[in-house]
Amino acid sequence: VRCGVPEVVLAEGKDPEAFAGIMIAQVRAAGRCIATRVSPAHLEALRARLPPGVRLEHREAARGVILSTGDDPAPRGGTVAILTAGTSDIPAAEEARLMAEEMGCSVKTAYDVGVAGIHRLFSALRDLIPADVFIVAAGREGTLPAIVAGLVDSPVIGLPVSTGYGYMGGGEAALASMLQACSVLAVVNIDAGFTAGAFAAQVARGRARE
Amino acid sequence: VRCGVPEVVLAEGKDPEAFAGIMIAQVRAAGRCIATRVSPAHLEALRARLPPGVRLEHREAARGVILSTGDDPAPRGGTVAILTAGTSDIPAAEEARLMAEEMGCSVKTAYDVGVAGIHRLFSALRDLIPADVFIVAAGREGTLPAIVAGLVDSPVIGLPVSTGYGYMGGGEAALASMLQACSVLAVVNIDAGFTAGAFAAQVARGRARE
Amino acid sequence: VRCGVPEVVLAEGKDPEAFAGIMIAQVRAAGRCIATRVSPAHLEALRARLPPGVRLEHREAARGVILSTGDDPAPRGGTVAILTAGTSDIPAAEEARLMAEEMGCSVKTAYDVGVAGIHRLFSALRDLIPADVFIVAAGREGTLPAIVAGLVDSPVIGLPVSTGYGYMGGGEAALASMLQACSVLAVVNIDAGFTAGAFAAQVARGRARE
Amino acid sequence: VRCGVPEVVLAEGKDPEAFAGIMIAQVRAAGRCIATRVSPAHLEALRARLPPGVRLEHREAARGVILSTGDDPAPRGGTVAILTAGTSDIPAAEEARLMAEEMGCSVKTAYDVGVAGIHRLFSALRDLIPADVFIVAAGREGTLPAIVAGLVDSPVIGLPVSTGYGYMGGGEAALASMLQACSVLAVVNIDAGFTAGAFAAQVARGRARE
Amino acid sequence: VRCGVPEVVLAEGKDPEAFAGIMIAQVRAAGRCIATRVSPAHLEALRARLPPGVRLEHREAARGVILSTGDDPAPRGGTVAILTAGTSDIPAAEEARLMAEEMGCSVKTAYDVGVAGIHRLFSALRDLIPADVFIVAAGREGTLPAIVAGLVDSPVIGLPVSTGYGYMGGGEAALASMLQACSVLAVVNIDAGFTAGAFAAQVARGRARE
Amino acid sequence: VRCGVPEVVLAEGKDPEAFAGIMIAQVRAAGRCIATRVSPAHLEALRARLPPGVRLEHREAARGVILSTGDDPAPRGGTVAILTAGTSDIPAAEEARLMAEEMGCSVKTAYDVGVAGIHRLFSALRDLIPADVFIVAAGREGTLPAIVAGLVDSPVIGLPVSTGYGYMGGGEAALASMLQACSVLAVVNIDAGFTAGAFAAQVARGRARE
Amino acid sequence: VRCGVPEVVLAEGKDPEAFAGIMIAQVRAAGRCIATRVSPAHLEALRARLPPGVRLEHREAARGVILSTGDDPAPRGGTVAILTAGTSDIPAAEEARLMAEEMGCSVKTAYDVGVAGIHRLFSALRDLIPADVFIVAAGREGTLPAIVAGLVDSPVIGLPVSTGYGYMGGGEAALASMLQACSVLAVVNIDAGFTAGAFAAQVARGRARE
Amino acid sequence: VRCGVPEVVLAEGKDPEAFAGIMIAQVRAAGRCIATRVSPAHLEALRARLPPGVRLEHREAARGVILSTGDDPAPRGGTVAILTAGTSDIPAAEEARLMAEEMGCSVKTAYDVGVAGIHRLFSALRDLIPADVFIVAAGREGTLPAIVAGLVDSPVIGLPVSTGYGYMGGGEAALASMLQACSVLAVVNIDAGFTAGAFAAQVARGRARE
Ligand SMILES: Nc1ncnc2c1ncn2[C@@H]1O[C@H](COP(=O)(O)O)[C@@H](O)[C@H]1O
Ligand SMILES: Nc1ncnc2c1ncn2[C@@H]1O[C@H](COP(=O)(O)O)[C@@H](O)[C@H]1O
Ligand SMILES: Nc1ncnc2c1ncn2[C@@H]1O[C@H](COP(=O)(O)O)[C@@H](O)[C@H]1O
Ligand SMILES: Nc1ncnc2c1ncn2[C@@H]1O[C@H](COP(=O)(O)O)[C@@H](O)[C@H]1O
């Protein structure tokens, strides 16, 4: 396993049968196993081969699946706040949430607060201010993370999303504007909810170590 | 001449002697002639050959020069508001101002209002609200134009500036984020103060026609 | 709502059921609601859930839908002229028209005037000259907007379209040539009829304010 | 000031005289002022105008300058570990260190541990393991951050550096490989020591809040 | 035929009927014929037209097909070691294996040794050390080839694979990081198992010539 | 020598001494020798070493030099028309002219006819219509070649020039718009006056063969 | 019509019904009408609506269709030679052939002469040498046009084709290597058989004018 | 040290004083030390600090320097052939030669054989055929490596060089065409003579191991 990060299977691009085999081998070896970017075909293959005693949890909004034979991950402390600019950014945000929870953090979310005007953002932030770390997902011009970073003291992670169209419309404009931001931001790959969530959990857990 | 737009000489990339020759030929033919991106060498060559009766006005902040044998352009009505996010965006903004004034508009400016916090922007906008059209210059992540477009009813023109460094740091990130903006924005080329100013004047003058 | 611009739902990339839900919620809240890039599946989902008393207008050429419970938008004055170079540019042009009309402007169009020789363009322009602002849509090499801008005094907005093939054939060549144009042009994102139409309406309405 | 992050002047691209003016105004207003990417010309202009009672500290390796009229920043707790792959990555690393120290963190460094074989890295990491957060600077193929992230439990920030030549040799290959890394990494812009340092301090300080 | 390299038909992009015709003509002329990137439709067309006396061997993992009327290629000496970072890199690796075996080399493989931690790699390398040449296939950030090159004395060929997503996720990040590697590496095109295998065989065979 | 095309030395990037040596060796071997992109330093080195009996002709506008020991190239028939959009395109156009004349064609030029309005272009074309082939040089948006191709029956070669700034401002926008042009155009590399001129001469000479 | 070039309808991207309508209107107006990139659906729509007295000729290899009410185009003299490097380049080559024949030239072809070794090329060229102009189509690394240009005296047009995979595998590598070629070559857009054929016909016809 | 590859210092981008310090430390530790991309300033700094007993060898054509206190590297067997297409490719080729010789191989060269016609290449190859491995350096369209690979049985390494101008003129076209080549080629980074030479030596030495 990666150090401190649960092993996660990226379903996308894998043959459903092969995918199910890998998942089941892993839940047997480790008692728990997570997959992201799970299509209906992957899910079906998994269900068809699910051994007795293995629990399958489908997190639809995150396109994720959890296999387990035992308990849920123990809370390890730390709170992660996740915001999205629009509704199209929610799947990436939910992928991040799945990871952060899996790593024992508690998560609070405020979705679709980017285009609805700055007041909606302000009221959303009020509840989230005590969080240890923020993930802000945004597509198109990707400016919400920099705005949030200008308003809170905790570290903010920008998660660029591949919405948008035309020139650099596959998330590149969002990535570029986050990297160029004058605010203090760290960034992950386009659509990389997995990385954003795991990194945020590493930050948030730090406090629980104390 | 271009329709309704004064002929302007782009000094950059021209031999100083040749540049001076073109300028003087043109002021003789038309009574007035503007140059942008003027280096000290261009300026010197122009001064050395300036014929009697031709007035030379050096607009340093805009890196511009105006030669004329007659009066200043008659006011044609319309007000253009020009904002910049930082101090490095000022030369491009001043190039835009030169054009708009040359086309008979009055210009109001608020510079360096991007990084100083949203309050400075709000108070700057208060004075500018009645303007017919806005030009907003920004480099790096280039988000100020979209923010202004979300706050005013008049048309907003984004002017991306080639400040920044690293990934897409030559103004490309700013251009991309303006093109992808969810707000309603029109855009010009990177550093194209000339185009932004002339376009804004065309918009603003429309009202004076009435 | 964005200042002065009606809220518009971008159907593309949204689940049809979710899309229908958002639309109906919004027409109830605001009395009127517009969608762009509407596929047959979106349209069907909307029709299946349409509440009594809500009128659905399908603008096929624009791939747009309008839901309303009341009157059409009041005219606010101003005329927008929309031209296209070829027939493939018409959907983007119609998206622009939908927005401009929705914002209370009257619209005049001349489509497919780019490849038919300069005479067809001249005769088309004769009728459109009094317009307050021009939108010119073009794909491939995207030169029509610059030609129009060289012929009229009103502001011209270039709308690059993702026709073409091969090198930069997804609209990038058109975008680049509009940004580099020697004429005075402002530009929007590739295929961004929405932005072109709303920006043009902001320009045209300026005159009606007087 | 930005929330929790000291205001920093980016000297690069600023006229030396103007730069000195901004710095002195700011140290008078705030008692402390930092600049990054300071050239000899900038330094000279600053020294020539330095008012009595203002202390100038030149951090050569970081290409940074600190003006102050009072005490150094109070320690706020938290430790940041900074590693570099090669010697060309040191200036970016030192810029990060300057920021982290300025924000009250203590910093430990291990430079040039990338090419010297895995053993040098292992022995360097042994001392740094208790750090709250890691910054790893690397140019060319930029793989050191991912390797470190595979070895430690604390969050790791990748800082791509514009060394290298040929294909994507301006830091783009390093940036790309960090964004694509299988390990859990967050990333900042190419050469953005400023951002890496400030972000790391935000993470490290979190623990001191307890 | 190309000098020393067997002629290979790239099925991808060819009409199945035309493909079968080319294959059968070639096996008749040369006694042996290989195809890569063979889809089920290609395979079916081939089987339907297979003449008596022609043997068809389907190498599923390599997406390859061999038609022959005679013996297998004579061993020419030399050993090629092939490693992959993950499981998605196996098809490209198998395409390389097919070529190397076809050119008379013996091949040893170790797949999926990249993410499983450095220990798995070490134990895999122990068996492979005597190989004459290494092919290392990797997608995403593509760093495994450089790590292997740092551990073995024989030449190492990097084979970038088009797994990954987001920024440069089609294999470009892997290609770039291999080209920028500080270790000594030669590289082939993204997904070019054919080239990697044939080049490796040319290297390995050199020894058998003695 | 290349078939039918005189050998030409590209001075740019060559050490002046080495350049002079190559030129003199070649004029001795072939009686005639051409260089393009000649800097003052190259010219000086050449003059310092010029052997008796070798004539040096400096074509300043073309940045070219011709060394010869005998007569000028014999006329081979055919006429090449060369147009430029602006004045910055003249050096590339003159490089083309040098090649065409050297290959025995007669050349007619019309420079700076792009921005001066369509009437100037029409009157320029009137004289050039009988030419066997056209070269049209243009930078920035590069649309003049397509316009000319729409007006004449003879083949038109687009020569993109690296003027312009901002997005694709190094000639890429011009290249892209010429490749995407709806008119019938063939294109050469950015600033490749040499290729345009030699290709045009091949076309024009065809008629003289008769 | 474009000067000297027959009007051609690009079927790709057009609705089959609309396509058929345009074609039939045009054949009625002009007696003859050509379409390229015709899919089976386009063809079917055309056949279903074909009016009596209109002849439909389907050029399958060229993916082209010709509608006519009268005679074939009169020969205008001139010969165009068309070569391809591989078999995947044939559709683009046939599109070029269709255009050249339509413009009254005679066409000779030699396909798949690039990978078969230099001898096959030599023997193919022997028959084609008297041609007035050459079109050479090539994908992947696209070097055949430069080789041919080094062997013949007539002008050579490079036609890059979108075969290949991996890095710049959509025809970009072929385009780039043709533009950078040391031989004298003019180039058209990727897959632009239409342009290559029409340009070649303009060159070849030049001789027939005599 | 890297396994089997001598440690080499890349002078480019290093401060001359720091560079000299690193070199002298290393020659003391290891008895031998190589630098590449050495400018006159680097050389001067090195000479000024050269300790007694250390020999400095300046390889001008390779822009390389060797410091040593003992004997030259022992021959390890194997022959590397190095070819260049033009004269501008010689520095990269010489950098490769330096590395190969330093690793104990014997090197044979044939420079400037690309543009001089295929006959010069054939006669050059005749002498080089017995080499164990070939390095072929080429800029612009970079096709020489593929041609050589089609003529010899030994492995061929393509070394793209950053000559050329215009579109992809910094070596990218050469890199792309080598990666897309139909011949069997492995490739290194643009201008990476170091990597090409060391990789070739690893291949060539393999045979000497026997
Ligand atoms: N065709 C379109 N092009 C660009 N933006 C659009 C288009 N249609 C709608 N929008 C805007 O895009 C944003 C998308 O937000 P949402 O629908 O909530 O994801 C909204 O602010 C819309 O006003
Ligand atoms: N090395 C650096 N990298 C990135 N940003 C910086 C750096 N140094 C200063 N900055 C920030 O960049 C912004 C530039 O603003 P200004 O100096 O007003 O143009 C300021 O907010 C600085 O805090
Ligand atoms: N998987 C592959 N990757 C790269 N090249 C291939 C592959 N398979 C076959 N080839 C070569 O690609 C060329 C394609 O030629 P053709 O099949 O005639 O279009 C042939 O020379 C093949 O040897
Ligand atoms: N295969 C092709 N490649 C490039 N241009 C084409 C092709 N076929 C037709 N055209 C031209 O593309 C333009 C498309 O115009 P339209 O069909 O009106 O959209 C016409 O002028 C055609 O002559």
Ligand SMILES: [Mg+2]
């Ligand atoms: Mg903050």
Ligand SMILES: [Mg+2]
């Ligand atoms: Mg607004």
Ligand SMILES: [Mg+2]
């Ligand atoms: Mg105009």
Ligand SMILES: [Mg+2]
């Ligand atoms: Mg870790």
Ligand SMILES: [Mg+2]
């Ligand atoms: Mg090694």
Ligand SMILES: [Mg+2]
């Ligand atoms: Mg024409």
Ligand SMILES: [Mg+2]
């Ligand atoms: Mg030739």
Ligand SMILES: [Mg+2]
């Ligand atoms: Mg070979």
